[in-house]
Amino acid sequence: MGVAVIKLKNPPVNSLSLEVLTEFVISLEKLENDKTFRGVIVTSDCPGIFSAGLDLTEMCGKSQAHYAEYWRAVQELWLRLYLSNLVLIAAINGVSPAGGCLMSLTCDYRVLADNPKYNMGLNETLLGIVAPSWFKDTLVNTVGHRTAERALQLGLLFPPAEALRVGMVDQVVPEDQVHSTALSVMAQWLAVPDHARQLTKNLMRKPTADRLVKQRDADIQYFLRFISRDSIQKSLRVYLDKLRQKKG
Ligand SMILES: CC/C=C\C/C=C\C/C=C\C=C\CC(=O)SCCNC(=O)CCNC(=O)[C@H](O)C(C)(C)COP(=O)(O)OP(=O)(O)OC[C@H]1O[C@@H](n2cnc3c(N)ncnc32)[C@H](O)[C@@H]1OP(=O)(O)O
Numbered sequence: 001m002g003v004a005v006i007k008l009k010n011p012p013v014n015s016l017s018l019e020v021l022t023e024f025v026i027s028l029e030k031l032e033n034d035k036t037f038r039g040v041i042v043t044s045d046c047p048g049i050f051s052a053g054l055d056l057t058e059m060c061g062k063s064q065a066h067y068a069e070y071w072r073a074v075q076e077l078w079l080r081l082y083l084s085n086l087v088l089i090a091a092i093n094g095v096s097p098a099g100g101c102l103m104s105l106t107c108d109y110r111v112l113a114d115n116p117k118y119n120m121g122l123n124e125t126l127l128g129i130v131a132p133s134w135f136k137d138t139l140v141n142t143v144g145h146r147t148a149e150r151a152l153q154l155g156l157l158f159p160p161a162e163a164l165r166v167g168m169v170d171q172v173v174p175e176d177q178v179h180s181t182a183l184s185v186m187a188q189w190l191a192v193p194d195h196a197r198q199l200t201k202n203l204m205r206k207p208t209a210d211r212l213v214k215q216r217d218a219d220i221q222y223f224l225r226f227i228s229r230d231s232i233q234k235s236l237r238v239y240l241d242k243l244r245q246k247k248g
Pocket residue numbers: 012013015049051052053054055056057095097098099100123124127129130131132133222223226227240243244245246247
């Protein structure tokens with residue numbers, strides 16, 4: 001039925017490095033241009049981890065030019081996913097904080113494995129950083145304003161039952177059924193004529209995407225100023241050190 005699977009593979013935690021973001025955009029573009037494909041299942045090849053989100057090492061101790069290139073790549077992937085003409089289904093087979101969660105929120109449907117460790121949410125505030133307005137918009141469009149307001153301020157990571165309750169995911173299923181469920185949901189979505197579904201998706205999503213498109217450069221400048229602050233760099237270093245020391 002013309003369904004591709006994109007399996008994220010950047011061990012150990014599928015962080016969204018510049019290389020991963022770039023490759024993801026290229027793969028998506030190829031699939032968009034190949035008319036034999038109508039749908040994509042986005043999933044992970046790293047056991048227990050869907051994606052650890054944006055790669056913190058790309059945002060820490062690097063040059064301004066690097067931050068700008070990285071942020072443009074983050075914007076690009078979000079825009080491509082959010083406005084994709086393909087049916088995108090996230091088969092979430094692991095934990096998905098921050099950018100990992102955001103990636104799944106750009107999909108048309110989310111199936112999450114029922115494992116209490118597989119938390120998801122936009123936890124940026126816990127790192128001492130702030131989810132940009134378009135991250136916030138994506139969450140609001142999925143779970144509504146009040147739930148998003150509380151989740152964003154507290155940096156909440158929802159376990160599967162809670163994620164389902166607030167509407168962050170559409171289905172929670174046993175871990176060994178995530179892929180088969182994604183496939184049967186895909187069949188349902190592909191039963192709708194493409195042109196009607198695509199125009200409807202565009203109608204729902206374009207106003208949100210346009211807000212970023214209209215101010216992409218300003219958003220990059222804002223990110224540069226924010227991420228270059230000493231206090232933010234310090235927060236990120238402390239957070240990364242904590243992650244590294246967990247093992248020791
Ligand atoms: C108004 C505002 C305007 C502008 C906006 C400005 C700023 C916004 C900026 C940024 C937005 C960012 C969004 C993000 O996505 S930030 C990333 C958030 N991610 C997390 O908090 C997840 C952190 N990771 C974890 O919690 C865990 O690693 C785990 C649960 C995913 C997996 O746990 P494990 O026990 O299996 O693995 P670990 O031992 O913890 O990690 C292994 C290895 O990987 C490194 N690592 C983990 N996560 C990341 C990451 N996100 N980036 C880079 N590296 C990561 C970890 O340090 C370990 O490294 P070592 O092997 O010790 O070297």
